[in-house]
Amino acid sequence: MIRVVLPAHLRTLARVNGEVTLEVKGKVTQRAVLDALEARYPMLRGTIRDHVTLKRRAFVRFFGCEQDLSHESPDTPLPDAVAMGIEPFLIVGAMAGG
């Protein structure tokens, strides 16, 4: 199972507490994780990435294993520790502004 940590506002929107766990079939990539997340929590569509282009929203960042994965290709495999559920995939609101 993949562990995903959402920012506080999106946890509220999705009505979840703490981490979300998702089953991801096949290669574990950003795209696969976000597809699974949005399928389980459709109210999150459009809040992390654009509805149509599927590009990451400007002030949202992705982290895993203490690495900034925001600029990685959405089809690049995530770190093994994330893929194995040892470390969470972090979705973070960029820390700037109010």
Add this chain to the structure above:
Amino acid sequence: MSGIRMLVGTKKGAFILTSDGNRKQWTVNGPLFAGWELYHLKGSPADPNRLYASQTSSWFGQVVQRSDDGGKTWTPPGTKPEDLMSPDGMPKGESNMFLYDTSAETGKPLTTHQHYDGSQRPWEFKRVWHLEPSLTDPDTVYAGAEDAALFKSTDGGKTWKELAGLRSAKGQLWQPGAGGMCLHTIVLDKVHPDRIFVAISAAGTFRSDDGGKTWKPTNKGLVSKYELPDPDAEVGHCVHCITMHPSRPNVLYMQKHWDVMRSDDAGESWREISGNLPSDFGFPIAVHAHEPNTVYVVPIKSDSEHYPPEGKLRVYRSRTGGDEWEALTKGLPQQDCYVNILRDAMAVDQLDPCGIYFGTTGGQVYASSNAGDSWTAIVRDLPPVLSIEVQTLP
């Protein structure tokens, strides 16, 4: 006894203020959607328990929320537990999907507008400024968007379709004002059900007589001599707000960037009614619930100094449909007041005497239960108020 439910959108959440018909004691509930910008909330005239809210964030974009119980509970349309277990499968999560229509079938809408530098830029959705529920159907609601466009939902906000004919009304000449290129005002007409008025910054007002399929600019008589040297410019006027009394749908009142204006022919022509106002710059404009000739504005010093002239917060009332205005000051701060009142932040109730309400960028919500003769602050320390709507409940 009747009651009042006030829906307050702020920079950091929504608040619901309630009172009985005496309008003396108020209960403040909130914040709802804490930390998000709530540009606008509004109830359905056909079902007062059906509320819609525009929730936005620079980080996470647009969310539409809906309540079916008068604001006690909210969900993005289509994501209630029963929707998630629907035999049709999981919902698509489209209640916040506002796609500009680029199809050839529906009028070949323009795909670019003018940018600040004179270049053409593609339309790009940013947020919903205003939600206007249908006068007759709780599931039908209109959304005014930035970049300026009008969207319509007929399924309670689950999905949205652009009324793209609006952008064909010289859309290539529209350009953003300082607040962005936003469609901020939607006025529906119960006498002419197919008629819709909208106002856009900084494009002007537009009218449709066929339910939103086709549109025309309705800006004749507006003067913006510094911004628009062409006195006959059909679009490009920075309209801040328009309003109408439902019993007299051909009469519109407008607070423009500068100038307070009036039309007696459904927007075909406009004339200035600023009269003796201390400043004719401002944002909101409202009309009394029972007196179609009684109009309210809140003068602001200028476009470069967005606060009341002389630091005195004054609502101005005209009982003559404009031109002659009186200052309403009782209960309002008359020194050292430097707040602003935004375009959607003033509303009236339907009681007699008429109540009028407005919110400030300083977080105060002021109420008058006597048509503006005197005012009290219901609450003083909310986040900056973006919008106020009032429901008069049976």
